[in-house]
Amino acid sequence: MECGSKKSVTSTDMLKVICSEFVRLENGTSSCSGRVEVKSNHLWVSVCEDNFDQRDAEVVCRELGCGAPLVLQGALYGDVQAQMWPKEFHCEGSESALIDCGSSGSNRNTCSPDRTVGLTCSEPNDVRLVGGTSHCTGRLEMKYQGDWRPVDGTYWNRKSSSVVCRQLDCGSAVSTEMTSDFTHEPVWLIHAFCVGSESSVRECGTKQSFTSTNRLEVLCSAAHVTSNVITTTVTVVLLVMLFIIIIIIILYRLRVNRKASRGQSVGEMTAEMVSINSLEQEAEEVNLMSSLTSLVSGRQ
Template sequence: MDLLLLLLWSSGLGGGGRLASAAAQCEAANADIVMLVDESGSISPPDFWKMLQFVDDIIKIFNIGPDAVQIGLTLFTDTQRTMWQLNTYQTKQSLLKAVDSLEQRGGGTKTGLALEHILHYSFKYNMGMRPDSRKIVVVLTDGESQDDVEEPAEHLRDTGIEVYAIGIRGASHLQLLNMTTDRAHIYILEDFSSLIEIFNNFSISLCNSATNRDSVRLMNGTSLCSGRLEVRSNQFNQRWSSVCEADVDLQDAEVVCRELGCGAPSVLWGALYGEVEAPWWSREFQCGGRESALMDCRSSASDRNTCSPGRAAGLTCSEPVRLVGGASRCAGVLQVKLVEWRMVEWRMVDGSDWSLKAAAAACTELHCGSAVLTASSNESSESRGWSVDRRCVEAGWRLRECSTSTRSSSTVELVCSDLLEQPIIFVSSVDGVSEAQQQGFQVSWRSSFTLSCSIQPQYPGGSFQLSFTSSSNATLSHTQPAVNHSAHFLFPAAGHAHQGSYTCVYHVHVFSHNFSSESCRLSLVVSDPTVFFMRLTLLLLSLLIFTSLICFSHKVPTLTSGDQRKPEAD
């Protein structure tokens, strides 16, 4: 019977139709797939050949290439052998030839170690992994693993890698459950001949995973977390449709950002990321804000099937990266966010393989300027974290796209150049301050005024430098120490020489480096002295008139009660 199945399989009589059917569904696939194949001594040579034939059939249903599907392969026993990486073979023929040359070595079965191995040595940027592709592992094994598989598999899932497990004969059902991302990704077979029987269902499921089935994306932005909102429904056609800004609100935006693994929405507006032509999404979203995917939200039919120019919804989510524990958002311990189903978790970045170039990329991603210094520190115990491929980050990819899950006690501490808040500058005067139209603030001629600088409390000490540029481009500066995070510069009498623009620059020495931050520019105008003299003249005239009135009122005679006489009678 086994010989008959081998002949059917190798001749194509048992699978020609199913391969053609599966291949038609896999044309649009874009994935990085690693085959993890058991070569332990409990597998006979004929059964090992059947496993290789199964791998052959998987290769045949995909378009192979750098812009389509890449397939790597690792054989394992109680040790691992990486036979080729994702980018080693870029044609279907070369892959099939490489499979034909594989030979079984024999040994024990340690699937957990094998899973950890491919996470750190196969799913890497320098090994051909592409940040924008689907990432999938297919495990083929018999018997029960001699080590723990749950934690290594969890590291794969946390990194966004989908796991399929095919257990044959005495494979442990519980271990297969602990390995996979979905119960539908488990296949338990009585013997190796059953591989041919499950291929059709397996290939359809694998194609669905390898084909981009996302229902939401942001286009034309600077990262995965910004751009023009586009959606599609898997229930109908696969066309991407733009959404009119009137059909999306802040709660809908919160769901989109969560689904993409980004932070909270910061901007939601039309025309931010370019114009777009039809098609348009024809439903209005009505999210509650807690859904895990936009397509899980209620929706109602929209009145429009088109949208006015400039009204395509644009969205900017905050990046899933932050620095914690410092006095500024631009200094502290580096964390990257994990978003998985309904769980949101921030994790530390492993500092054992970190560089200043990677730190510079992190500061740029955080909009914190350049990297000033970076260091690693060790915690008292290990915890779940991220191992960031620094070569991937240095090549321009985002931190989250270059991260793989790990356990580590090492963390990254980072200080960026823009760690200081922006100072505030304002003017005050005993005679009052008015706003001069299109010229800034105005004070009265010869009046005293004060320019004050302040900054949000972050670090003790420091100083404020008040810089002045006159209307003739002459420059002056005054410096005072910061007292309670502020400084006040008094000018006793305002004159034409004080007209110009002022800024406050805060300087402080921390982390063995000098940092500075400049305020917005304040323009000051001193009122015309002619106006001052006119006002003074009016004031003197008013005083003169008032004094004259008082004097005149005292000279007017008044009647007393004794001067009042009764009228004489006729």
């Protein structure tokens, strides 16, 4: 079956993959980027940028299940000498499909190769990792039509996790683990068999509504970097505090010695010594905290 870009729709209990039969993005780096083509008389034809504007782009990105349009530019994804779409689109921007938009005849039956529409949509924000120490580690959840659910990873591979990490700008996948929380709740059962080069998981899998206790935990490489940065920052702050306290102690001792040489009373000197001892004790506590932080960092 010949079809354009894929999108998902719901049936009674299954999310099926169907095709947009009127518009597609061709020759791009993902299903959300490429040269705009529409189907005319069973043939895919290009669109001239003079017949296509920002509102039209918003509708195409929405129809293909992508995010908002990022770049709209002629010949962005290659030149073509093929037949051109003979009409100008007049979308309002709120339509769910390009075919629902109005159109009018155009005198441009031909279009120079550098004027064919190229469109880049943002990737959809449809995956997240929750419950971890950062957004780069935790339980994998996916969203469809506003519904966030955990993912059952029964039909999941390691390369699919790598796609998730890259989609979240979290580097590569370090580990993937199936867990169970012993409570049945709605999940997405994902049949994902990515090869690793996809820009989003939805390009290499299908979703099925399911009830399960299984959960998928993913750890991305950027999570280690974030943890190390936090640990290093805390260690530096503690060392700076320790340095400041030591300087204060030295200045206090110098002051006590000067007052002692001037014949200061015993009571006043005793009060000064109590203050110094308190500062020394605080310095020891800060030093201990710094040591513990360094030890934890070393174990990580």
